Amino acid sequence: MIFTTKAEYGVRLLVELGRQHDGAGAPTPVSLKAIAEAEALPLAYLERIVALLKKAGLVESTRGAHGGYRLTRQPAEIHMDEVVLALEGGVAPMTCFVAEDGSSSHGRVVCNHEADAGHGCATKLLWTRVQGGVVKALAQTTLAELVAFSNRPPQTQTATAVRNAAAVA
Amino acid sequence: MIFTTKAEYGVRLLVELGRQHDGAGAPTPVSLKAIAEAEALPLAYLERIVALLKKAGLVESTRGAHGGYRLTRQPAEIHMDEVVLALEGGVAPMTCFVAEDGSSSHGRVVCNHEADAGHGCATKLLWTRVQGGVVKALAQTTLAELVAFSNRPPQTQTATAVRNAAAVA
DNA sequence: CTCTAATCCTACCGCGTAGGTCGGAGAACC
DNA sequence: GGTTCTCCGACCTACGCGGTAGGATTAGAG
Structure with a gap:
């Protein structure tokens, strides 16, 4: 969930x-x-x-x-993005996702096991899109x-x- | 997460x-x-x-x-919606969300504490929108x-x- | 025909955390 | 001053995630 x-x-x-x-x-x-x-x-x-x-x-x-x-x-x-951010302390689809500043709604998102291999983690693109979809849905309500x-x-x-x-x- | x-x-x-x-x-x-x-x-x-x-x-x-x-x-x-569905066994934003059939991508979503009060749970609208955003982002990848x-x-x-x-x- | 490399299967375990409780200390109104 | 609230921090417990152990089964190589 x-x-x-x-x-x-x-x-x-x-x-x-x-x-x-x-x-x-x-x-x-x-x-x-x-x-x-x-x-x-x-x-x-x-x-x-x-x-x-x-x-x-x-x-x-x-x-x-x-x-x-x-x-x-x-x-x-x-708007609900602000509410959920306050309650959950960030909206990250994966543990490796951390926002650079507190707010995850506009801040840059970074995967913290970035440098483990030459070719980054391929899932980063996916999780970024998912997070965008969630934040968008929250902000519209x-x-x-x-x-x-x-x-x-x-x-x-x-x-x-x-x-x-x-x-x- | x-x-x-x-x-x-x-x-x-x-x-x-x-x-x-x-x-x-x-x-x-x-x-x-x-x-x-x-x-x-x-x-x-x-x-x-x-x-x-x-x-x-x-x-x-x-x-x-x-x-x-x-x-x-x-x-x-x-498409990633199918992948995540297979791996996680459903994409539900909240524990009270259960799909009527196995697939949560198109199936009807139901909140299981529906009948506890007269006025349903107000959060259902919110979680439904969030889930829609997630599934959409997954399906597009x-x-x-x-x-x-x-x-x-x-x-x-x-x-x-x-x-x-x-x-x- | 055996050795070996691989998939398969089931049981087990530690640990973090979500979810909730308890008890008490300050603050305002009667 | 007692009652009704907000506030605050310590405490507890069940559960699921992430991972391990050990083996059974299958099939190619020599």
Whole structure:
């Protein structure tokens, strides 16, 4: 598989925040406990995940009673490549892939067993293309889309997902 | 990361076979030992990997002395989606993704915690798009391309890889 | 006819990491 | 001051990846 549950839970957490997000600048924050119950996720684990999102500046928090988290931007302005990068710490199709700087979305990608033979590793071309496809698919999806998708009646969700995926491909 | 070393080693193995592959129908087979030495990979591990490729019909073998493996098709006719599918047993971006039939390239994809809540999982749309991007990138790459890439002088490889990746994206 | 080089097959193992828990310390609101 | 939150770091466990061991089988070479 590609992504761990960090990405899964983190995205679902953001969707839950995006659902409560109205146009106002600073709405009432949502507590992790409420999100954990709504999505049936372990609270203690969510704490560590949301810390990653906060460090990336995607959410902000207010402590204390009636505190919680809220988005720092409009859901339509949050693209999933940034989200997954914050949660997973990079999007690399193979262990030998390391980005030169932190962000793997635009940075140069380097295979670290480059000099083992005269003719480099032939798979580098392949993994580079795969990574490009993943990042592109992530960047084209916004949080607002996922929020809208999650509010749709279930029987139409499958067809919509397939249609959107076909549009991407 | 996305893929394990099974995919990495398997692709490199195929590249090595493709390099020896001339136009003739049944050329002299290449032994695993030769490939293991050329690519500096553990022989015993390669045995298990090549078994997957054989089961998928991508290579055929002759046993006994001076035996080995050879491709069943021209390198230009071997697309990487089929290869990775054979090696990794499916291309799923998340554990909850399972294909209805064996092949994940065209089969319908289903999230197995579909019915846990009223509003399905919002991440399904995202993972479907990601998987589409990966499969597309794999399907667009043939073994012949990788063979040609691996024979190129090293100093031009990086620039070429980036250019090709940009063309895909 | 045997020796040898190769494919085949199955069981085994160590180790890193994903996934999750626990307990507690600060911060705000009543 | 108690309650409700965020925050933080240590800790634990199951599992799968990556690799090894050892053998059985097949077929060409001499």
